[in-house]
Amino acid sequence: MTNIPEPIDRMAAELARLPGIGRKSAQRLAYHIAALPENEVRALADALWQGRTAIRFCEECGNYTQESLCRVCADPNRSGRVLCVVRDPRDVAAMERTHDFRGKYHVLHGVLSPMDGIGPDDIRIRELLARLTDGQVDEVIIATNPDIEGEATATYLARLIKPLNVRVTRIAHGVPVGSALEYADEVTLVKAMQGRREL
């Protein structure tokens, strides 16, 4: 028998499923939410649910969007001749914060990870290759994270893309090895883009 009222316990259990929120923090948040005015909790719950249902994938690049095309793909000032390949939609947001890259993106929604059973068919590689068949793309910049899975994915993609006569580059290791792209600062990301090398 727990000493925590059941509704709070259930809130805490759901919150504890989120990344970075441990059992204690989840309980603390649940008690906090139980004491909030009802309209604030309504706003929070609605934002989560409506946010989730409003979000869809860009038909072109796989980024999050509310329309059929994301803001980048719909922008006539962005060049489709250079594609930047990233793992996650949040990596697009990180890259966009630099205001440096004027091409478009391709979001893989994951990286190759045999340990986790994630193979080439589980991420959006087929969709990437499809975008390279009509000769509209000159260069693919692979901007997966500089960790084991990210590097393996980059090597794998380079092998697939080179025969299509498309230049394949990799962002420089300006991003500290072992960390995640989304935490890099704008200057580091710009340096990483500039220092990209042929694969």
Add this chain to the structure above:
Amino acid sequence: MTNIPEPIDRMAAELARLPGIGRKSAQRLAYHIAALPENEVRALADALWQGRTAIRFCEECGNYTQESLCRVCADPNRSGRVLCVVRDPRDVAAMERTHDFRGKYHVLHGVLSPMDGIGPDDIRIRELLARLTDGQVDEVIIATNPDIEGEATATYLARLIKPLNVRVTRIAHGVPVGSALEYADEVTLVKAMQGRREL
């Protein structure tokens, strides 16, 4: 113009209102939630909203409950002769984890804090005094946090309660000064209860 899709931005804004969740963590959580299966997000949003609406205050002590009386007040094996006064419902949960205290509680829902404009009428002091009028209570243990507001509240309550011929005690400073009751371990809390002194 932000680079984050509006629904995710709105999720992040709501999440960032919660204690201990900064702007970056909120964004990270929002992106995570956007990628979850819809049924999991539904479960999370429902747990928060239903949890909030299911929760009410115990008519006797002010603890959180789903019934009119909380689990402690409804328990015939708990003695009403000793009341433990705490600031928050989560302090009840912390105290209950010790399995040591067999009396009942009174939850103030706050402590005196002139700096924040919180005076005696803003917390459940009147309700506490009402419980002491019929001679059913022998002792009031004041278990507010060992910080400035907690101590001031304890002193204030002692002055009000002593004329009613009720023993007033304060938990010992076994709880490290400056920290919060809810983070104390069970042993420290038991020691604090045992070492309580007359006020």
